[in-house]
Amino acid sequence: MSLALAPAAAPKKLNILGATGSIGRSAEAVILGAPGRFEVGTVASGRDAKNLARVAKSLGARFAAVADPASYADLKAELSGSGIECGAGPEAMVQAAVRPADLVVGAIAGAAGVKPTYAAVEAGLDVALANKECLVCAGDAFMKAARRKGIKVLPMDSEHNAIFQALGGEPIENVETMWLTASGGPFRTWSAEKIAAATPEQALAHPNWAMGPKVTIDSASLMNKGLELIEALHIFSIPAEKLDVLVHPQSIVHGMVSFADGAVTAGMANPDMKAPIAHCLAWPERVATSVRRLDLGAIGTLTFEKPDLDRFPALRVAMAALRAGGAMPTILNAANEIMVAAFLNKKIGFNDIARQVEAVCEDFARRNAVGAPADVEEALAVDHIVREKSLARLEGVGG
DSSP states (O other): OOOSOOOOSSOEEEEEESTTSHHHHHHHHHHHTSTTTEEEEEEEESSOHHHHHHHHHHHTOSEEEESOGGGHHHHHHHTTTSOOEEEESHHHHHHHHHSSOSEEEEOOOSGGGHHHHHHHHHTTOOEEEOOTHHHHTTHHHHHHHHHHHTOOEEEOSHHHHHHHHHHTTOOGGGEEEEEEEEOOOTTTTOOHHHHHTOOHHHHTOOSSOOOOHHHHHHHHHTHHHHHHHHHHHHHHTOOGGGEEEEEOTTOOEEEEEEETTSOEEEEEOOSOTHHHHHHHHHTTSOOOOOOOOOOHHHHOOOOOBOOOTTTOHHHHHHHHHHHHOTTHHHHHHHHHHHHHHHHHTTSSOHHHHHHHHHHHHHHHHHTTOOOOOSSHHHHHHHHHHHHHHHHHHHHTSOO
16 A cells, blocks of 8 residues: 555645745745645745745746845846746735735745735735744734634744644643743753853854744744744634743654643654645645654653743743733834844844843833734834834933
8 A cells, every 4th residue: 555645636826925034945845845736826035036036936936026126126137038027015025925826825034024924814815824923913913814814824833833733623722731842042051141141153053943043043032932922822812821831952842732631742843844834835635745754762852841031031021921912012022123133233232132122011011002903004013113112222312
């Protein structure tokens, strides 16, 4: 009897937003490794015209869009003679999102990914979500629109995808606790004093994952785990008090679910983003990948520990924002993006990230400016205001 996965009846049509980032590159590998299973209509990225053109040609896309208008000439030149249409700017990004497709991959990093991904939802297209800001910045409005349109939001981040698979379709009422796991990053065993003196180069040296710089810094501070808790609240419609974090340095168990009867299920795989990406792209089917198979006998030991909120205060700040709700996650996320960029540019120290983010959150709380955004546009407006206030704070002229 053959163990090969049965081919899909027809290729699944995909639009890929964020085609040149780490998620996009892994998605490209999955698609090329499964001939005949997928058909790519559009690809989009922020400003990397050369790589976007390469991906568009590699995947046989019909339309490519770059967010930065200044990159349009380069993109057009790179695609010359290919027959692939191209565009630039916010309207082109939305066009890339809403062209007919079975699934839209939302993987543009940062707040820039919110509008095009939300446009796909409003167009009634299912979304595989890898952009945190859609849910951290505008979670209530985003998921409300998804329910109104009757579309599926598939979690593509490794932790949420593991939870999605571990749930097995069980009603959320049966869940006692949802655990997202954290590798602990490069500073897991460092003293508080050593962490305070950490350089950007040290923070970017993640032990398990290859990611973009912003996400890697968030992983080093454990802020990423706080943002993922906020995402989980919206994706799974689960109360904040049922969400928790465990540090798991082997990065084999990506998420666990404890049920009312005492049973616990876990989503496990070697740390490779092709696994959750393939799950989302092919869902509800499966597609074979080149992901290295898990050999628990060779690994031998899996360890878990509670996060140290004293050495990693960013997670404490994020968990407070999770419990506060309203606009506080939006404020947290925007302030964090500004402070991470400042750290990468060596303008502030590593511990200043959490300290300054907390100060911005407290400032908005004192002003009572923390009501939940009514829609995505309002959430983006709050995001913009917080960024301006955070920059002013760094310059010493406001806050």
